[in-house]
Structures are given as C-alpha cells and as structure tokens.
Amino acid sequence: MPAGEAVRAVRDGDTVLVGGFGMAGMPVELIDALIEHGAGDLTIVSNNAGNGDTGLAALLAAGRVRKVVCSFPRQSDSWVFDGLYRAGKIELEVVPQGNLAERMRAAGAGIGAFYSPTAVGTPLAEGKEVRVIDGREYLLEYPIRGDVALIKAHLADRMGNLVYRKTARNFGPVMATAAAVTIAQVSRVVEVGELDPEAVVTPAIYVNRVVVP
C-alpha cells in the first residue's frame, strides 16, 4: 500500500505511537507521508523527540504535534524539539524508558494498570499511587494506547507477519500491539510461507497495513 494511503488512518487529535530509538527503527517514510497528509494536534509517543531535521523532527517542525510523551527528548541533535519546548509550543511528558515500553505492552495485552518499582522516590512519582508489595514500594502505572502506530520492520509477508533487523526492533513489537491501527514500513514484502514461523517477531494479527517505501 502507498504510504500516503496508509497514513490516512491518522486523524486530528490522535495519539500516534512512533517506533525507533534515535533513527534506528524510525519509520521516516511513514512520517513524511503523515506530514504530507496534514493531520495535526497530535500526541506523539516515542522514545525520543526527534533527531536532526528528518523523521519525527520534521513532523514537529511542521507544527503538527501538541504533545510528546517520551523518555529522552534532550540530545545533541534535538534542536527542533528544544526550540519548540523553550518557546512553550509543545507539551512534554517524560516517562522512564522501561515504564514507557511496559505501559504500551499493558495496553496491547489488555492489562488495566500495573505497579512498577521504577521512579519511586523521584520527581516522576508525583501524583502516582504508591503501593507497598512484599515490603517494596511500587507506583501505579496506566497503559498508553495509540490510535495509530507507525513502526519500521525489516520484512513482512503478505499477511503482515513481521521480522525486524538488529536493534532497529526496539519499540516496534510493543507499539504494534498497543494501537488500534498499526502501519508497518518494511524494506521488502515476501510471499506467505517464506518467513520462518519460528522467527516471526510480530504476528500479523497486530499489523493492519504494510508499506514498502
């Protein structure tokens, strides 16, 4: 499916999960198509808040993002986000990286909420319910659901089963489970039966659209 057609699933005000750790696994062509598509007022959930001037950084620069939920916005090459944040033009919710992943995992797995030991006693615990379990403190964490997930994988078959490549896998498999519509950008689509079922990382049930840029 062409990228432009696939990203029509994104509507104004949506929460969009965007894969990638830095540029590894970032679905740049899907993001470019989203910029072209024009949906705005978006909440973006991603590990970072854009690097350089492409991908997520370009979406931010186009003024389409109201809020970023991420673990690590500040980097040597995050000038687009930095500028918007300092100008008060974008909201930021910082979530520890493991909680970010687990909150999406919970959304995809139908878990109502969970207790995590991460961030206990820190400023990021503010406003969260504390529960002592077996003598240790935990914080109540709620799922993060996406309206749409944009991820990058290596190969897909025609059913939408996905395999990834090296550390570009990162958030892809978790985000694929956590969104109402998952769109995967892949380098190649193979015939059904060509992927080793033992090697499939994201089963097709989680994948709605596949794009080969």
Added chain:
Amino acid sequence: MAEVVARDIPDGAYVNLGIGQPTMVASYLRPGSGVVLHTENGMLNMGPLATGDEIDPDLTNAGKQPVTELPGASYFHHADSFAMMRGGHLDVCIMGAFQVSATGDLANWSTGAPDAIPAVGGAMDLAIGAKQVFVMMTLFAKDGKPKLVPSCTYPLTGRACVSRVYTDVATFALSPDGVRVVETFGTTAGELAARLDVPLS
C-alpha cells in the same frame, strides 16, 4: 577509573554500561571473562564500537553509536529489555552521576535547573533493576563541591540503589552500615574524610 571498575566485574556477569564514561569499561574487561554486555535498546552480547564497513544504522548502543555484535548475541524488543532490568536478571549496571548520597541514593538525570529539558531515558529503570549499581564520577564537581553527599540536592533517579562509587581519587563501598573507603589514588582516607561531609570507615 574504567580499569578499576572492570576489575570488580565478576566473570560471566550480565552488565549494562551507561552512556558516556561507563562505555570505556568495556575496553578493560579481561579477555575470556565471559562478561555479557546488555544494551537497553534491545541486545545482549554487544561488541565494540563499529568502524568503517562494520557501521550499520540498525545496530547501535544506548548512546546511538554504531556497535557490533559478538557470537551468541541476541536481539529483543524494549519491553523485554527493561523486563531484564526490572526483573533482577542484570548483575551490574554502571552509570555516571551528579551526586550519590551516603545511603546510596542516585541523582544523575536532572540538575533541576528551571530551564533544563528533563530527559531520563532508562536511568531510573536501571537504578532500581540491576542487582548492583556502580557509579563512575569525579569525586568533586568543577566548583570543588563533593559529589558524594549526606543527602542529594539534585532530583533523585533512584533511592538506596548504589553499592559502589568509583572516582578519580578513591573507590567507595556503600552499604546500610555506611560508606567504606576501599582504595585511594594519590590521596589518603584521612584527607578525603576532611573534604567530605560523609562519615567514612
């Protein structure tokens, strides 16, 4: 400092090296030690930094630098990677710090400055997850203030999680019994005691 840290990593340990200075520890691991490096972005048995033709944009470390894979490497997604930490499967993590308290509180993600953009990454998950948290830092800040303190003034990353502090002038072991000087480099425990507000043994 990296050499001293490397010496204290048990053979066969699963270890996470934080961004920056801790990555240098890898160079001092004894060949054949069987230490397996974990990177939070989803890999075990990470190899050294990639150079030349080895560089692959799909294979990076937590600092987004291109790295290599060693035989026996494995890849996994982010929820699994952090389950390894939180679940207590990682033996050691090594991080930098702005401050460490005598009771092992760690502050290494934010100076709390009003104009700072907060960014925590995986530091809070690592701090509470790894069985042992080692910190590498200079003992004194540029303004001369000690970074090993009675109580952290910077925002915390984790509570009572640091077990060892490796600095340019001394190594400290932290436990519920207090702070013990393990080794000094070019100074004495007495001189350090005079410069720190923390009781030393």
